[in-house]
Amino acid sequence: MKKNFLLLNILLTLLLPSNIVFARSQIYQGKCGFLLSNIFVDKCSALFNKGILTIMPKGAPQERIYPTQIESFSLSSKETIKVNQDLDKWQRLYPEQSRGFLFFKKKEGIPRWVVDATSKKVTEHKFVINYVDSYIFPRKVLFVLEDKSQAAAMQLSLRKTTGLYLGEKRKPGGSLSPSFSRKITKEVERKAQRIMGLCAAGMYEDSSPVISELNAYVENTINEISIFEKYELIANKIDADAIKTIAFCENKKVEELTQAKEAERLAKVKEIEEEKAKRLDAFEMLSSY
Structure with missing residues (x-):
């Protein structure tokens, strides 16, 4: 059941374009x-x-x-x-x-x-x-x-x-509200999940613009929240999430490249062994005369 849910999640991630306008837009x-x-x-x-x-x-x-x-x-x-x-x-x-x-x-x-x-x-x-x-x-x-x-x-x-009410003012030096902090972290998590879904499917080129979007969002958000007290807590979290997501993609690419090279090496070994067997057979056939 869990495996089917994960597969469905990846399929939805791949099928839905990143610029689609949902009901939340x-x-x-x-x-x-x-x-x-x-x-x-x-x-x-x-x-x-x-x-x-x-x-x-x-x-x-x-x-x-x-x-x-x-x-x-x-x-x-x-x-x-x-x-x-x-x-x-x-x-x-x-x-x-x-x-x-x-x-x-x-x-x-x-x-x-x-x-x-x-x-x-x-x-x-x-x-x-x-x-x-x-x-x-x-x-x-x-x-x-x-x-x-x-x-x-x-x-x-x-x-x-x-995250403000009508007429409410955002005061520099104050604290970010818990609801607004969650909004920021959830947006980063949403982008990160999409990137990991693409990378898990080996769609690295498709993940590239989404990674750029994530990096821009994190950088802009950190700049904007820097006027608030203890902003580093949120800044460090979303920055770490972005780094972790990008590292996942990089490691996945390295893993696939390593696997591809290993498969290529094994195929070459098999080819050499097959040619070796043919040569041995040929020499054996000639030695019978």
């Missing part, structure tokens, strides 16, 4: 605005997949946001969308925008749907996501759902992806 359509850059796009998608949020504005580069990059998310309003104008850091980071939309409520050239998002009235389908990008710059993205009925679903997607 969701995509939402709407409009988005990168508020600190004054970039606003009328057609935009928000994809939640494999624990990562990807903002996909039409005709513009995608923005991949890992969970630990997100400081908070909230419903858009006059209070949640603003920044602290007294901080000199903002002007140093964004000198060209320091007199722009967020700071002095500049409205010229700003789409109406963005201005409406600063209303005192809170609506359920407008979200502001605060995060730190891959260049370690603070960012604010506004996402306005096209279908208002999906508001609760998107809020749940944000909750499950970030």
Whole structure:
């Protein structure tokens, strides 16, 4: 029974492509605005997949946001969308925008749907996501759902992806929550199981991109969680899991190569013995004359 289950698991691993969209992946359509850059796009998608949020504005580069990059998310309003104008850091980071939309409520050239998002009235389908990008710059993205009925679903997607509640802030120096720590380790385990399934079946070329994906995930995650207390516990675990998985594949390749060489050697020995027997027979036949 156990053997059959293992075989079924390997078959499923091999048959399902790594980029398949499961029920745990969701995509939402709407409009988005990168508020600190004054970039606003009328057609935009928000994809939640494999624990990562990807903002996909039409005709513009995608923005991949890992969970630990997100400081908070909230419903858009006059209070949640603003920044602290007294901080000199903002002007140093964004000198060209320091007199722009967020700071002095500049409205010229700003789409109406963005201005409406600063209303005192809170609506359920407008979200502001605060995060730190891959260049370690603070960012604010506004996402306005096209279908208002999906508001609760998107809020749940944000909750499950970030491990935060609506309006809750991720504080540097604090501890990673147990649930979020489990989420990270489970994602590494999922990727590792797929890799080992491929390597167990000798599909080393197919395992290569998944190994790259695992390495990137581990590296990015460790970088992102480094601001939290005792992050090393999770960092060491996922790093060790990745190393163990890759070592399994390397050892499997070496084992198969060794077996192949041994089989080749035995085949050669057999061939030599067969030719030896033929030679002996030939000499014996000649010696009878």
